[in-house]
Amino acid sequence: QRVSYSEFLQAVRESRVESAQISDxxxxxxxxxxxxxxKPSKFIAAIRPPxxxxxxxxxxxxxxxxxxxxxxxTPSWWRTLLVSALPMLVxxxxxxxxxxxxxxxxxxxxxxxxxxxxxDRTDAEKVTFADVAGVDEARAELxxxxxxxxxxxxxxxxxxxxxxxxLLVGPPGTGKTLLARAVAGEAxxxxxxxxxxxxxxxxxxxxxxxxxxxxxxxxxxxxxIIFIDELxxxxxxxxxxxxxxxxxxxxxxxxxxxxLAEMDGFDSSKGVIIMAATNRPEVLDPALLRPGRxxxxxxxxxxDLAGREAILRVHxxx
Numbered sequence: 001q002r003v004s005y006s007e008f009l010q011a012v013r014e015s016r017v018e019s020a021q022i023s024d025x026x027x028x029x030x031x032x033x034x035x036x037x038x039k040p041s042k043f044i045a046a047i048r049p050p051x052x053x054x055x056x057x058x059x060x061x062x063x064x065x066x067x068x069x070x071x072x073x074t075p076s077w078w079r080t081l082l083v084s085a086l087p088m089l090v091x092x093x094x095x096x097x098x099x100x101x102x103x104x105x106x107x108x109x110x111x112x113x114x115x116x117x118x119x120d121r122t123d124a125e126k127v128t129f130a131d132v133a134g135v136d137e138a139r140a141e142l143x144x145x146x147x148x149x150x151x152x153x154x155x156x157x158x159x160x161x162x163x164x165x166x167l168l169v170g171p172p173g174t175g176k177t178l179l180a181r182a183v184a185g186e187a188x189x190x191x192x193x194x195x196x197x198x199x200x201x202x203x204x205x206x207x208x209x210x211x212x213x214x215x216x217x218x219x220x221x222x223x224x225i226i227f228i229d230e231l232x233x234x235x236x237x238x239x240x241x242x243x244x245x246x247x248x249x250x251x252x253x254x255x256x257x258x259x260l261a262e263m264d265g266f267d268s269s270k271g272v273i274i275m276a277a278t279n280r281p282e283v284l285d286p287a288l289l290r291p292g293r294x295x296x297x298x299x300x301x302x303x304d305l306a307g308r309e310a311i312l313r314v315h316x317x318x
Contacts, residue, residue, distance in 0.1 A: 011031065012060055012061060012064055012066060013060065015064050015065075016031050016032055017031060018030045018031065018032045018033075018066065018067065019066060020061060020066050022069070116192040116193060116217075117193045117194070118190055118192055118193075118221075119181065119190065127181040127182045127184075129185075129186055131182060131185075132175060132178055132179055132182045133303075133307065133310035133311045133314045134175070134303030134307030134308060134310050135174070135175055135301075135303065137299075138299065138300045139182075142166070142183050142298065144162070145162070145166060145187070146186045146187045148273075149187035149189050149223050149271060149273065150187055150188075152223065162273070164266075164274060164294075164295070165275070165276065165288075165295065165296070166273065166274070166275045166297075167276050167288075167294040168180065168276065168277040168297075169277075169278060169279070169281045169298070170277075170302075171302060174301065174302055176277035177227070177277060180193075180227045180275045180277065181193070183275070184227075189223045189224045189271075190221045190224040190225070191224065191227060192224060192225065192226045192227065193227045193229065194226075195228075195233070196228055196229065196230040196233030196235065197233040197234075199211060199233075199234050199255045200233065200234065205251075205254065206251070207234065207252070207258070208254045208257070208258035210255075211258040212262065219266065219270065219272060222270050222272050223271025223273075224271070224273075225272075225273050225275055226272065226274045227276065228275075228276040229276070230277070231276040231278045231284065231288070232280045232281075232283050232284060234255045234256050234259065235276075235285055236252070236256075236283050236285065237283060237284065237286070238285055238287075256285060260287055274294070277300075281297070
């Protein structure tokens with residue numbers, strides 16, 4: 001028989017309860033047997049209100065000579081294990097989710113690898129100067145780069161100096177990326193293409209690691225061209241208004257510092273040329289434009305009427 005807590009107390013006061021077992025949430029008891037019966041006739045169960053502390057309960061049970069039995073509710077071992085391990089399981093799950101989202105193929109060892117697309121000389125989508133129109137002046141300035149990549153010995157013999165970095169500057173949609181690919185296509189060298197935003201990730205240090213890996217891969221494939229699109233994504237000035245607020249060691253600045261260090265640490269005579277594109281040259285860090293880095297700028301402006309006609313003829317030919 002299940003009764004309320006108040007009814008249970010009333011039964012104790014009337015001396016009808018023989019024994020009581022008290023747990024954290026429930027009180028169970030045996031009713032004294034009726035005259036002529038050897039055993040208790042009824043079983044009483046009272047739901048104890050949660051967090052109830054009744055100092056008079058034990059006194060009342062003692063006064064009425066009720067046998068008191070204590071009970072400790074112990075949860076099962078698997079439930080205890082689950083509760084204790086749940087925070088760790090959540091952290092492990094988050095870690096695997098982050099690896100899957102940010103690493104190539106979801107592998108932790110791939111997090112620091114660069115994500116550059118590689119176009120080699122056998123690529124079916126090879127681009128040459130014949131596929132570029134409307135930017136004749138910019139194309140003429142890049143012929144020297146093509147000649148150096150084709151004939152590096154000539155420049156070394158004559159003591160010629162080739163720039164380490166070439167920065168293509170111009171509005172969006174003017175063909176800066178296509179022009180850079182055409183340089184690699186004309187020179188028949190591998191072309192590493194990556195966007196500046198692909199260096200930056202959630203974890204600090206990944207951007208710098210990807211820069212190192214990119215230059216290591218390029219040295220193995222020399223002569224070649226490294227092309228960084230949207231250079232302003234990682235090359236913004238470190239002397240901006242937010243520099244003092246955000247500190248000098250955030251992910252973007254670490255990536256920029258690593259890029260500057262790599263450009264200073266390799267020899268352009270080995271045949272690795274760095275090209276980059278931006279439509280916001282005014283926000284770039286001055287260190288990028290110093291001699292020995294992106295010291296040559298090529299303006300890729302919007303084409304005039306004759307240039308637009310030339311572009312139309314190129315597309316019509318395809």
